[in-house]
Amino acid sequence: xxxxxxxxxxxxxxxxxxxxxxxxxxxxxxRVHTDHCSDCLGAFQAAQVSAILLKERASEVFExxxxxxxxxxxNLRERQAQGTLAPLWTLARLWRSAGALASTMxxxxxxxxxxxxxxxxxxxxxxxxxxxxxxxxxxxEEVILDENAQPEEPLSDDQLLTSIYGE
Amino acid sequence: MRRYSPRVFxxxxxxxxxxxxxxxxxxxxxxKAFTELGSYEGRGSMEGWLTRITTNTCLNLxxxxxxxxELVASDLTDDETAWLDSNxxxxxxxxxxxxxxxxxxxxxxxxxxxxxTPDDQLVLTLIDGEENSVKDVVDVTxxxxxxVKVQAFRxxxxxxxxxxxxxxxxxxxx
Numbered sequence: 001x002x003x004x005x006x007x008x009x010x011x012x013x014x015x016x017x018x019x020x021x022x023x024x025x026x027x028x029x030x031r032v033h034t035d036h037c038s039d040c041l042g043a044f045q046a047a048q049v050s051a052i053l054l055k056e057r058a059s060e061v062f063e064x065x066x067x068x069x070x071x072x073x074x075n076l077r078e079r080q081a082q083g084t085l086a087p088l089w090t091l092a093r094l095w096r097s098a099g100a101l102a103s104t105m106x107x108x109x110x111x112x113x114x115x116x117x118x119x120x121x122x123x124x125x126x127x128x129x130x131x132x133x134x135x136x137x138x139x140x141e142e143v144i145l146d147e148n149a150q151p152e153e154p155l156s157d158d159q160l161l162t163s164i165y166g167e
Numbered sequence: 168m169r170r171y172s173p174r175v176f177x178x179x180x181x182x183x184x185x186x187x188x189x190x191x192x193x194x195x196x197x198x199k200a201f202t203e204l205g206s207y208e209g210r211g212s213m214e215g216w217l218t219r220i221t222t223n224t225c226l227n228l229x230x231x232x233x234x235x236x237e238l239v240a241s242d243l244t245d246d247e248t249a250w251l252d253s254n255x256x257x258x259x260x261x262x263x264x265x266x267x268x269x270x271x272x273x274x275x276x277x278x279x280x281x282x283x284t285p286d287d288q289l290v291l292t293l294i295d296g297e298e299n300s301v302k303d304v305v306d307v308t309x310x311x312x313x314x315v316k317v318q319a320f321r322x323x324x325x326x327x328x329x330x331x332x333x334x335x336x337x338x339x340x341x
Contacts, residue, residue, distance in 0.1 A: 015323045018295040046331035049254050050279075050323075051295060053330070056269060057276035058296030062180045062189045064172040072168065072197045079198065 010040045019051040168197055174214060175221050181292045182225040184277040192228055196221045215306065222289070222307045229285035238282050238329065240336035246271040247278075251334065279329055287322035294319050 010033045013026055022030075034041040172193060179192040199220050200207075207216050243251070250271045280288045289308070293299045294315075304315045 015320055015327065017319075018298065018323075020298065042331055042335065043327060046327045046334055047323075049251070049334065050326045050330045052254065053272055053276035053279060054291055054296035054326075056272035057280065058181060058292060060180060060184070060273050061177050062186050064176045064193065065190070068172060068190065068193070069168055072194050075194060076198060076201060 010034070010037070011043050014044060014047045019047055171214065171217050172197070175217060178218060178221045179225055181297065182229060182288065184274075188228070192221070192225050195224050195228070199224060218307050219309065226285050226289060226308075229288065234284070235278070235281040238278055238333065240333055242278075243275070243333070244271075247275045250275065279326065279333075282329060283322065283325060286318055287325060290315060290319040291322045291326055295323065 010030055013022070013030065030040075030044055034044050175193045175196050176189060179189045179196070183189045183192060196217065200217060203220075207213070240248075250269065280291065283291070290304060293304050293307070294301070301312055301315050301319070304310070304319075305312050308315070310318070
């Protein structure tokens with residue numbers, strides 16, 4: 001029973017990832033186990049052979065022949081002529097992409113305009129008062145001497161007490 | 168096209184062992200790329216986009232081709248039998264890593280892979296053969312990470328079992 005569990009464990013260890021990714025301790029565990037378990041030894045050998053085969057297979061690479069590009073272009077023209085590809089497909093696609101880009105840019109410009117001109121005007125209303133007051137024709141003397149100020153009427157004692165302590 | 172064709176060829180070479188098939192796949196990739204240029208919105212690299220098209224094209228070509236039946240020991244050539252024998256004699260990983268790459272092994276690998284599904288071939292070649300990460304395979308296939316992991320686990324098991332059968336039959340014959 002215990003051996004069965006160990007067997008299963010070894011096989012799942014072998015299949016858990018590429019054999020090359022197994023750690024030294026995993027490999028040591030496998031070696032110790034396969035010394036007395038012929039089933040797992042067979043599985044391990046097969047996994048090793050599989051790994052080598054896959055590596056050998058991956059090392060094979062073909063390069064494009066010098067005529068490849070000519071052949072593709074000829075095939076492309078042929079398909080265009082047959083109507084498989086629309087003659088103006090490129091322009092149409094580009095126009096679609098450019099249209100999307102233009103609308104995105106337009107939206108960005110509009111958003112920036114709103115942020116620049118509309119929102120500051122509302123938010124900074126009171127703060128902008130001194131700036132707008134500059135356009136009034138106040139002279140320095142008027143401001144300093146406050147000549148245009150309305151003369152205040154003197155408050156009675158009752159009014160004064162009411163304003164201090166409330167009703 | 169001149170810039171990207173070596174990469175497309177390299178990638179297609181992982182799926183097909185005949186030059187004509189690799190070239191057919193690469194040609195189909197560029198025709199698709201021209202047709203679907205509008206769908207490339209500049210998100211990610213052009214290479215990545217072409218690799219995804221290459222993966223899909225190769226998978227479709229593999230799916231349309233007939234799968235080979237199980238490979239048995241009697242189907243092996245003399246060279247393949249000799250290669251397996253030499254590896255059976257002592258399958259220490261270190262020895263194999265040092266051994267020279269062999270055309271016989273690549274042929275045999277191709278024949279074993281041809282008995283498997285296109286999805287199995289893809290994950291085994293990319294992860295075990297090319298040492299790509301699961302995330303790399305997710306990127307080129309658009310599959311979920313869990314699907315790639317499960318596919319790789321099962322494919323590894325199927326490949327091991329196929330090779331184990333070959334090896335055990337070889338042992339029985341000896």
